[in-house]
Amino acid sequence: NQHDQTLFEERHLRFISNLGKGNFGIVELCRYDPLGDNTGEFVAVKKLQPNKQSTLEDFKKEVNTLSVFHCDYIVKYRGICYSTGRLSMSLVMEYLPCGSLIHYLENNRHNVNTRRMLLFASQICKGMECLQSLRYVHRDLAARNILVASESLVKIADFGLSKIIPFDKEYYRVTQPGESPIFWYAPEAINELKFSHKSDVWSFGVVLHEIFNYCDMNSNPKKLCMQEIGYNVQGPSVSMHLANILKNNWRLPAPPNCPTKVYSLMMECWAYDFAERPCFSSLGNHIETIMQDERE
C-alpha cells in the first residue's frame, strides 16, 4: 500500500482534470509523480482558498483532526500541499476511480441486490459512528457525497459543510442557510438551522431511500418532495412548505420493491422528534440483522 505522505510537493502534482466543486473549493484529479515518468499515483486535490470566515488555521485544524483518525469508511486524507508563495493550501486525498454512489448505482442497477445495498448502508453507518466519535456533524450526508471504493466498499466524503459540535452543546446552529440541501434536512435543521448527530440520522434515512431507488433521478428526494409541495412553489418558500408537509407527517414514499423492514427503518430515521430517532450504532446493528434475514 502507499506510504502515508503528509507533505506533497506542488511541482510533482500533475493536473489531469476537474473532479467537481466541493462545498468549499474545487477538487482536481492529479497524478503525484515525483519520478516524472507517469508511474505516480492518482490523488484528489482540494484547493482551499481561505475566505473571511475560515482561515488557513481552521483548515489545518480540520486536516489534523481528520488525518489522524483512520476509518475504512471515510475517504482518506493523504496529506497537504503548500503552494509556493501564494497563501493557499491544498488537501490531498485518496482518489477512488469508481466515483460517487449516485453514478455507480445508476450504472450498475442490475448487479446491485438488496444485500449489497444493505452492506453499503451499514458501512455508511460505521463511517458516521467514526465522525460522531470526534463530535463531527456531516450536515451534507447524501448519496452524491458517498464514494464507491469497490463493489463491496463505500466511503463518506466531502466534509465541506461539516462542523464540530461544541463540547457544551448537543447541536450546532449555523448562522446563514446558504444553498442548503433542504430535501435531506431534518425539520429542526430546516426550521431552526440546528444540526446534530440526530439530524445526520435523518439524512441517513434519505440516503437509504436513494440507495433503494438506485439513485434514479426521476424519483430522487428533491423530485418527490417538489411533487408533493407543488412545482408552482419557488424560492425561499420551498423550505416553509417542506417543513409543513413534514409537520403533517408526509414522508418520502417507499421505493419500488423496497423490503418492508428497510422502509420502516427509514421511517424511524424520519421521526419528527430528533430524540426518537435511532443512533448510528443501533441503526448499523439493525441493518446487519436485516441482512441476515435477507435471503437472496
Ligand SMILES: CC(C)(Nc1nc(-c2c[nH]c3ncc(Cl)cc23)ncc1F)C(=O)NCC(F)(F)F
Ligand atoms: C466535489 C467532488 C470532488 N465531486 C466529485 N468527486 C468525484 C470523485 C471521484 N472519485 C473521487 N475520489 C476522491 C474524491 Cl475526494 C472525489 C472523487 N467524482 C465526481 C464529483 F463530482 C466530491 O468530493 N464529491 C463527493 C464525493 F463524490 F467524493 F463523494
